[in-house]
């Protein structure tokens with residue numbers, strides 16, 4: 001992106017004045033405000049890095065989250081928070097957001113409805129506010145070329161949703177969630193959003209004693225059908241995504257993990273329109289690896305989006321740290337490349353800087369590091385697939401199904417008695433090594 005474009009995206013004030021456009025300088029550069037690996041035009045496996053990743057900045061963590069936690073208030077003082085008028089404040093925040101995203105050179109952003117502007121005291125007031133701020137967003141998008149990857153509704157923060165949104169035992173609350181999702185869909189469509197995400201933060205239970213789980217899950221499915229039908233009726237052609245997470249804030253979330261969500265989508269006739277948005281830290285909270293969740297979703301043909309972050313090996317909660325582990329990301333990208341997954345929903349950095357990272361530079365370092373780790377891992381994963389014996393070694397483990405009785409079994413031509421007769425006609429099978437350490441060494445060799 002050129003400097004003129006950046007100027008266009010600035011409002012009256014620069015919010016990140018000390019930072020210029022972040023450029024690719026290669027891994028020998030010692031400029032911390034440069035990309036060492038992410039070179040958006042570099043072609044890897046037939047596509048540019050820009051096309052592979054479709055990186056997005058998350059509005060909520062980057063421009064709303066001020067570092068507050070259950071033990072203390074925010075530590076990051078956003079200059080726009082000093083302004084009293086909600087629309088003015090929201091516009092200033094948006095100026096900052098577009099300045100940041102332009103300087104970083106990321107093509108997309110993602111938001112919840114009330115990340116953009118504070119919720120009003122009535123539905124009508126919220127609607128008016130959203131309408132004004134999305135007018136402004138439209139201008140900013142046009143001036144900068146930055147696009148909306150997906151929108152979503154925050155139907156988990158307002159106290160009214162304490163017992164759930166689409167799964168609330170009270171119909172009136174469910175209706176409020178419906179109104180909010182309608183308006184968030186309208187905002188997404190107005191801004192040319194490419195996808196729409198549902199993360200069911202409070203769609204789950206705290207205690208089964210007071211919960212009719214079957215009814216709640218049925219309501220969730222009905223609600224999603226209504227949302228999908230409405231959006232399609234408004235001409236929305238993008239993909240809807242469900243973002244699995246096992247727990248937090250509820251004890252048990254209905255969209256527990258990829259396997260659970262796939263079954264839910266199939267059971268309720270939603271899998272033609274909905275796919276999965278896999279988040280790293282949600283995978284690990286569900287006691288899976290990121291790679292596992294991607295593989296499960298991809299095998300079902302339902303993988304289309306990633307919320308990139310990482311958890312902490314020592315902590316059990318959703319710490320939403322920026323990705324920095326080349327091994328974890330390489331293993332993930334191996335799944336994407338092998339299965340030729342098209343990431344319509346791209347890669348959104350659903351991650352936040354630490355509470356004590358209080359300089360605005362830190363938000364740049366965090367994104368630069370995350371983009372670099374993806375770029376570096378992409379190069380490694382591509383090489384592993386094209387230069388190493390990795391695929392061959394894995395295929396060899398299954399070679400016995402390529403001919404003879406093994407092939408007939410795969411084709412569904414054998415009975416249990418056929419297996420019995422075959423087993424009786426041969427000696428005890430030889431032990432064949434799984435060679436896990438060799439596989440691990442190959443991955444590390446290319447990182």
Ligand code: XLS
Nearest residue numbers: 152199243279307318350
């Ligand atoms: C929370 C989720 C949330 C969704 C969007 O854990 O990751 O941030 O991505 O509502």
Ligand code: NI
Nearest residue numbers: 279282318350
């Ligand atoms: Ni999360």
Ligand code: NI
Nearest residue numbers: 243279307350
């Ligand atoms: Ni997320």
